[in-house]
Amino acid sequence: EAAVTQSPRNKVTVTGGNVTLSCRQTNSHNYMYWYRQDTGHGLRLIHYSYGAGNLQIGDVPDGYKATRTTQEDFFLLLELASPSQTSLYFCASSDGDWGGNYAEQFFGPGTRLTVL
């Protein structure tokens, strides 16, 4: 059973619209991440969290908010969506420890967002 799930899988909205992307992990991991993937670019980190109630800013945070409500759930919020935010969004989780796995991140299947 998939350990990182995302919803919705596809979303279309209009410029100025309000969008919430959801992510749930059942890995019991402390760390969760939101990335965007655009053609010709590597994945870029938007926000991440190391526990419920915690939020850290990533490399491309402008226009995005995030909230970690529980260890399992991490949400990405676009309050005034713009066409530049059309992208494929991935959520990931990791245990963050020095466990020998180099904090391997486990990815969800992605959400394709289109902003018209």
Add this chain to the structure above:
Amino acid sequence: KTQVEQSPQSLVVRQGENCVLQCNYSVTPDNHLRWFKQDTGKGLVSLTVLVHENDKTSNGRYSATLDKDAKHSTLHITATLLDDTATYICVVGDRGSALGRLHFGAGTQLIVIP
């Protein structure tokens, strides 16, 4: 500035052929390097992680090398199958824990044809 460059951008091979994917990076420090496979419409799945200078790893038909002096890695796929069609992404971590950042390449799109 892109710190992880992958080549080629895309590659078409016939089923059964071997192929080699390249990754050059400028990330410093370079704690580890991981190769991921991304099937179309799916998330990234780790294939292997390389840590030490001149590391070599093997995972079935996938094998990888790392040259930290040259900041270069290769991913070899032998006897390709149609299911190998995917994007392969090279990722360099600047630390061995979640305190570090991951630097992602844009990927090599591999297409395996019958």
